[in-house]
Amino acid sequence: MPVIDVHTHIYPPTYVDLLRSRTTVPYVRTFPDVPDSSRLIILPGEDDPSALSTSRGRPIGPEYFDIAQKIAFMDAHKIDVSVISLANPWLDFLPANEAGDTARKINDDVDGLCARYPGRLYAFGTLPLSAPVETVVKEIERLAGLKHIRGVIMGTSGLGNGLDDPALDPIYAALEKHEQLIFLHPHYGLPSSVYGPRANEYGHVLPLALGFPLETTIAVTRMLLSQVWDRFTKLNVLLAHSGGTLPFLAGRIESCINHDGHLKKAGNTEGRRDIWDILKTNIYLDAVIYSNVGLKAAIDASGADRLLFGTDHPFFPPLEEHVGEWHSVSANYSAISSAFKGNEEPAKDVLGNNAIRILKLHP
Amino acid sequence: MPVIDVHTHIYPPTYVDLLRSRTTVPYVRTFPDVPDSSRLIILPGEDDPSALSTSRGRPIGPEYFDIAQKIAFMDAHKIDVSVISLANPWLDFLPANEAGDTARKINDDVDGLCARYPGRLYAFGTLPLSAPVETVVKEIERLAGLKHIRGVIMGTSGLGNGLDDPALDPIYAALEKHEQLIFLHPHYGLPSSVYGPRANEYGHVLPLALGFPLETTIAVTRMLLSQVWDRFTKLNVLLAHSGGTLPFLAGRIESCINHDGHLKKAGNTEGRRDIWDILKTNIYLDAVIYSNVGLKAAIDASGADRLLFGTDHPFFPPLEEHVGEWHSVSANYSAISSAFKGNEEPAKDVLGNNAIRILKLHP
Numbered sequence: 247m248p249v250i251d252v253h254t255h256i257y258p259p260t261y262v263d264l265l266r267s268r269t270t271v272p273y274v275r276t277f278p279d280v281p282d283s284s285r286l287i288i289l290p291g292e293d294d295p296s297a298l299s300t301s302r303g304r305p306i307g308p309e310y311f312d313i314a315q316k317i318a319f320m321d322a323h324k325i326d327v328s329v330i331s332l333a334n335p336w337l338d339f340l341p342a343n344e345a346g347d348t349a350r351k352i353n354d355d356v357d358g359l360c361a362r363y364p365g366r367l368y369a370f371g372t373l374p375l376s377a378p379v380e381t382v383v384k385e386i387e388r389l390a391g392l393k394h395i396r397g398v399i400m401g402t403s404g405l406g407n408g409l410d411d412p413a414l415d416p417i418y419a420a421l422e423k424h425e426q427l428i429f430l431h432p433h434y435g436l437p438s439s440v441y442g443p444r445a446n447e448y449g450h451v452l453p454l455a456l457g458f459p460l461e462t463t464i465a466v467t468r469m470l471l472s473q474v475w476d477r478f479t480k481l482n483v484l485l486a487h488s489g490g491t492l493p494f495l496a497g498r499i500e501s502c503i504n505h506d507g508h509l510k511k512a513g514n515t516e517g518r519r520d521i522w523d524i525l526k527t528n529i530y531l532d533a534v535i536y537s538n539v540g541l542k543a544a545i546d547a548s549g550a551d552r553l554l555f556g557t558d559h560p561f562f563p564p565l566e567e568h569v570g571e572w573h574s575v576s577a578n579y580s581a582i583s584s585a586f587k588g589n590e591e592p593a594k595d596v597l598g599n600n601a602i603r604i605l606k607l608h609p
Numbered sequence: 610m611p612v613i614d615v616h617t618h619i620y621p622p623t624y625v626d627l628l629r630s631r632t633t634v635p636y637v638r639t640f641p642d643v644p645d646s647s648r649l650i651i652l653p654g655e656d657d658p659s660a661l662s663t664s665r666g667r668p669i670g671p672e673y674f675d676i677a678q679k680i681a682f683m684d685a686h687k688i689d690v691s692v693i694s695l696a697n698p699w700l701d702f703l704p705a706n707e708a709g710d711t712a713r714k715i716n717d718d719v720d721g722l723c724a725r726y727p728g729r730l731y732a733f734g735t736l737p738l739s740a741p742v743e744t745v746v747k748e749i750e751r752l753a754g755l756k757h758i759r760g761v762i763m764g765t766s767g768l769g770n771g772l773d774d775p776a777l778d779p780i781y782a783a784l785e786k787h788e789q790l791i792f793l794h795p796h797y798g799l800p801s802s803v804y805g806p807r808a809n810e811y812g813h814v815l816p817l818a819l820g821f822p823l824e825t826t827i828a829v830t831r832m833l834l835s836q837v838w839d840r841f842t843k844l845n846v847l848l849a850h851s852g853g854t855l856p857f858l859a860g861r862i863e864s865c866i867n868h869d870g871h872l873k874k875a876g877n878t879e880g881r882r883d884i885w886d887i888l889k890t891n892i893y894l895d896a897v898i899y900s901n902v903g904l905k906a907a908i909d910a911s912g913a914d915r916l917l918f919g920t921d922h923p924f925f926p927p928l929e930e931h932v933g934e935w936h937s938v939s940a941n942y943s944a945i946s947s948a949f950k951g952n953e954e955p956a957k958d959v960l961g962n963n964a965i966r967i968l969k970l971h972p
Contacts, residue, residue, distance in 0.1 A: 497900025
């Protein structure tokens with residue numbers, strides 16, 4: 247039974263060099279009060295100078311950029327294949343004239359890493375979204391020819407105005423045409439004001455536990471409202487963290503659309519496909535949800551044939567040293583076996599078979 | 610089999626008069642371009658002068674303030690008992706020196722409305738949270754003596770700094786002591802920037818479908834992180850809209866707490882009760898979720914003995930005229946029968962028996 251991890255990140259050497267050369271978020275740097283380790287600062291607000299260095303970003307070691315460590319992690323967790331993706335914030339921050347070249351270099355770098363371990367690594371590519379749209383479309387066409395690439399990872403900002411921006415249509419059209427799935431992943435979270443004055447006391451919990459999935463939920467709902475899937479009926483999107491909160495809120499979203507007088511009057515949603523149809527036709531969900539409660543809702547919403555195991559490695563390592571199996575990984579393994587209560591076939595599908603079929607892998 | 614609606618709002622006459630006397634949000638007013646109806650503007654940003662009048666707030670008719678219409682709605686939907694609550698934004702906007710008197714007047718008004726229909730109406734009271742804390746505590750003590758009051762409805766702002774504010778401790782202590790449940794209800798949503806530049810085209814969908822439940826989720830997670838339930842182990846909270854998204858995200862929240870180096874170092878969460886314990890001991894969820902997917906997650910998280918039927922009346926009326934049963938209500942009825950698949954006992958509990966037991970009602 248193959249186990250395939252579709253949510254696992256890498257900072258390839260070309261990308262780490264780029265982050266080390268920077269002095270504003272996102273960047274990698276060493277703080278004078280913790281000289282023995284570099285820290286990776288990727289979230290807005292994480293470099294608040296008043297915060298302790300230990301709450302500024304996270305330590306970055308070889309597990310972030312050394313592909314051999316990815317393979318070692320896979321071996322320790324019985325993962326046969328990983329579909330690696332560049333970790334956030336991808337290339338959103340690059341000047342327009344550099345983005346295209348940088349994306350090509352990084353995508354080639356990642357494809358090359360995969361080639362080193364035949365049958366064990368595939369990847370989602372990264373788009374130069376700050377470049378002109380034609381450059382983005384060209385990179386999508388080029389990615390379709392790279393041996394190990396199986397889609398693209400994207401954040402929620404699109405070209406700067408979100409994923410409901412009609413200017414993205416040529417990009418969605420190219421992705422649909424080349425059967426490249428979008429792995430939609432959060433990064434920006436929510437404005438820090440929503441966490442209140444005590445947020446710093448809670449470490450990274452609020453932005454990570456809530457900001458990330460809520461950002462994803464808003465982004466995908468905006469796509470839905472702008473009728474992306476009515477225009478691109480074969481565009482497939484894999485949502486990180488089991489859809490943020492989409493499975494849980496789908497009923498409320500659908501009800502609010504159906505009860506909105508303004509929408510009805512404007513005729514904006516006439517003939518639209520409903521959220522359940524899209525959840526079962528265009529949306530895939532990873533199984534990175536850490537409990538069988540959420541996982542069962544994800545299964546109910548999209549179907550056991552549309553869920554895909556993931557780990558979020560190298561994030562959420564154990565706080566203790568010398569732990570063999572990571573708690574964050576075993577929580578996701580347990581959620582799957584508990585959600586299916588010994589029904590082995592759908593559990594195997596979620597663990598690996600779905601990914602093989604959907605992403606056309608050859609493990 | 611009694612059917613009891615625990616999520617149903619009223620703007621009693623004293624409160625409507627107050628809103629009509631105001632010119633900034635929240636307020637009730639008549640627009641020159643729609644002279645035949647008053648509109649209720651309660652959400653931040655809803656009175657954007659560039660928006661169409663039809664997207665400014667919502668029409669307010671007698672179903673908002675006439676208690677006879679509440680009873681008619683209950684009769685039409687086979688609801689035996691309603692536990693009414695003042696609709697948002699409650700009294701958060703009042704000057705400190707007026708809040709205490711206004712709260713007393715409104716709470717007496719609401720208790721009096723209940724007295725008119727013996728056995729059919731109970732209520733959650735409203736706290737004067739902008740008044741000095743002693744005034745709030747006094748009102749809690751007074752409410753405990755009112756015949757039809759079974760707790761208090763509260764928004765997420767608390768005294769202005771959220772529900773994780775230690776200054777709320779005397780209020781939590783008084784509520785715990787007098788066995789008054791908090792009905793925690795959203796109002797402020799999220800900063801409008803998160804909805805992007807096209808938000809106006811989507812009517813109220815994004816703030817209502819997402820802003821509301823996400824606000825609730827953030828508020829309750831902040832309570833959890835500030836260890837409110839470690840200090841007040843018998844404080845009970847009923848979460849609106851099936852917990853916002855708490856049941857779905859509980860696993861991720863727990864995992865993020867357990868993996869946060871900063872929290873661990875600070876020792877802030879040592880000996881804390883975990884989220885599943887609190888979900889099954891201190892938290893109740895309403896069943897206002899419009900689909901069996903979300904409802905099943907709510908049941909999995911808190912237990913069928915902790916879920917309570919609700920309608921959110923008078924919000925989400927049908928857009929068509931002359932509809933007998935409201936779609937928004939039948940969606941919640943269907944979700945319950947479908948979640949329990951003909952298992953009648955727990956369905957009856959959610960529809961009414963739980964409310965009788967938890968709120969000590971005498972229908």
